[in-house]
Amino acid sequence: MQTLKEETNQNSMRKQRIIDCDVHVAPRNADEIRKYMDPYSRSRFSLSGRDLYHHPMNVNRTDSVPPRGGGPGSDPDFLREQLINEYGIDYAILLPRPFSNPLPNANYATAVCSAYNEWQADTWLRDYNHDQVFRGSILISTQDPEGSVKQIERWAAHSQFVQVLSDSGSRAPYGQKMYYPIFEACEHYGLPFAIHAGADGIGINIQPTIGYPTHYIEWATLHSISYQSHLVSLLVEGVFERFPKLKVVLVEGGVAWLPTLLWRLDQMYERYSEEVPWLRRKPSEYMRDHIRLTSQPIERPDKDRELVRMLELMDAENILMFASDYPHWDFDSPKYAFPKLPDRMRERIFFENARELYGLK
Template sequence: MNDSPVLIDTDVHNQIGSLLPYLPKAWHERYQTVKVPYGAQYYSSVGTNRKDAVPDKGGVPGSDPQFLISDHMDRYGIDYAILTGSGVLGLSLDPDPDYGNVLAAACNDRMTDTWLNVSPRFRGSIFVNASDPTEAAAEIRRHASNPNMVQVLMASAARMPYGQRFYHPIYDAANECGLPVAIHPGTEGKGISGAPTPSGYPTRYMEWHNILPINYMTHVNSLVCEGVFEKFPKLKFVAIEGGISWLPHLMWRMDKNYKALRESTPWLKRFPSEYIKDHIKLTTQPVEEPNNPEYLLQILHMIEAEKTVMFSSDYPHWDNDNPKMAFPRMPKEMKQRILAGTAAELYGLHTRPARKDDTANDLADQIARKSKQSPEHAWGEDE
C-alpha cells in the first residue's frame, strides 16, 4: 500500500492568538497598545476571510485547530497543512528591530504550543524578523531541531531586495539547517518597506492586490543575480501567494540579458532560468484563470511545474482555492507533483500522518478516483 501523502496544502492561515503570555514583561504595554504592525493602508469591501469559515464555537476564521481540520482538511482529504499564520508578518517592518525580534520569538513559541502540539497534520513556519538578519538566524537555529517546523517565513515586503548581502545570515542559517525560506504578501507598502510599486502607491485595494507579483519578480531576480544559490547551494526559496504566470517571461528576460551582461555577475555558473527551476518554488493560489484553460497548462509546462509548483489553498481567505477546482486537466505526473510530491520532498513529509481513523485518507482516495472518472472534474488528468 502506498502511504505517501495525496494532498499537501502549503499555505493555510491560522490565527496564532494573543502573544502577551509569550512576551517579556517589558514589552507588554507596547503590545497591548499597537499589537503587530500589519497590512497595507487599503480598504477591502470583501474583507479578508470567508464568511462561512467561522468556527462552530465562535471566533475568527482560522482560530480553532479542530474546526480547521474538519472544515478544510477533512473536507478535501488534505494530509498536511503548512501553517503560515495571520496578521503577524508585519513584525519585520517595525522601525524597532528589537520589538520585531521578540514578536517573532513569541509567534514561534505560541505556534508550537497551540497548533503544532494539537495534531500531527500541522506543520509550522518559523517567523523571523528579516530586518535583523543576525537575530533572525539565531531564531532559525533555536527552532531547527523541531521536526514540526518545516520552513522559515518572512514578509515579501522588505526594505531592499532579498538577494542582497544584508540578508545572507538568514540564508546561511536556513541552508545549514536544511530549511527552505518562504515569503508571503500582504504587507507591501507598510512600515519601513516603502511604496508597494516602483511608481509609488496605488489608489485602492484592487490595484494594490493586482500588482503584488512585481514584488516577487524583484526578489527572484535579486536572489539569482546576487548569487545566493551559488553561495548557498542547498537553499530553496518559496514564493507563496504571488501567482505563476509572471515567471516564464522573467526567466526569458534574465537569460537573454545574461548572454550580454554576464560579466557583471561573474559568480553565476549557469543561466538564471536554471537556478530558478532548481531553487524557486511557487504556490498555486491565486492561480491564474484564463478563458482558455489550455493557456495555463502551457505556462505550467514552460516553468516545469512538476518541480516548481505546489498546491496551496490560502484558507480561510476570501479568494481561497478549492483543490478540486483550481486547475485544468493535466498529465497525471504533473498533477501528483503539484498536489503533494514536490511539497513532500521539500518539507520531508514522505508518509501520511498518524490519525485516529482513516476518514480523511478514504476521502482523499475518493477524490483521486473521481478525478479519473469524472470528465468535468477540474483536477482531471490527460490520458
C-alpha cells in the same frame, strides 16, 4: 443530487494525496501571544494587520468563523472540518501572519515573531496536532538578521517546523548581502526560506512600484512585481552560488509572470554576463534546484488549455506546489483549482514537490 461528473471528481480527489502549502492560522486573542512576551513587548502588542491597504470586502471566507468562537483560522477542530477532512489534506503547512516586517523597532519585531513561534509550538504543533497533519513556519523579521538567525537556531531542531517565513515587504531585495546570515542559517539547518505576499510599502518597507497605488486592487495586483524583484535579485546576486543548498519558496504571488520574466532575464544575461561573473549558469537554470512557487492565486485564462500550457512553460511539474490560502475569501478548492492535468504534473503539484521540499512522508 450530485451529477456523475461531480461524484467522479470527488472520488478522484480522495485518491489524490495533497499537501496544502498555505494555510493561515491565528491566535484566538492577543493574550495568547502576549503570554510569551517580556513586559516591554507585552505592553505594546496588539493583533494587527496591514495598516495602509485594507481589503475592500472580507479578507476571509464568510463561513470561516468558528461556531464556538474565535476568528477565522483559530479553531483547529473547525479547520479540520472545513479543510483537512473535507478535502483529504495529508499535511497543512501553517503560515501565521504577525506582519512584523513593517515595524521600525527591529528588536520588537523579532520579539513578536518569537512569541508567535512559541505559540505555534505549544498549540498547533503540539496540543492541536494529535494526527500530525500540521507543520509550522519559523517566523522572522528580515530587518533584524541577527535576531532572525537566533530564531532559526532556536527552532531548527523542532521536527514540526519545516521552513522559515517572512513577508515580501522588505527594506531591500532579498538577494542583497544584508540577508546572507539568514540564508546561511537556513542552509545550515536545511530549512527553506519562504516569502509570503503582503506588507509591501507599509511601515519601513519599500513599495516595489514607482509610487504608492491609490487602491487595494492596484496594490494586490502588483504583488507580482515584488516577487519578480526578489527573484531577480536572488538569481543575479549569486545567492545560490554562495548557498548551493538553499531553497526559496514564493507564496501567494501568482505564477503566470514567471516564464516571460525568465526569458527576459536570460536574454539580459547573454548580453551582460561579464557584470555577474559569479554566475555559472543562465539564471533560469537555477530555478529547478532552488525555487518553488505556490499555486494560489493561480491566474486563470478563459481557456483551460492555455493555463495548462502556461504551467508547462513555467516547469510547474517540478517547481509548483498546491496552496488553498484557507481561510481567505479567494480560497482555492483542491477540486477546482486546476483543469484536468497530466497525471504526473498533478501528482507533483499536489503532493510530491512539497513532500520532497519539506521532507515529509
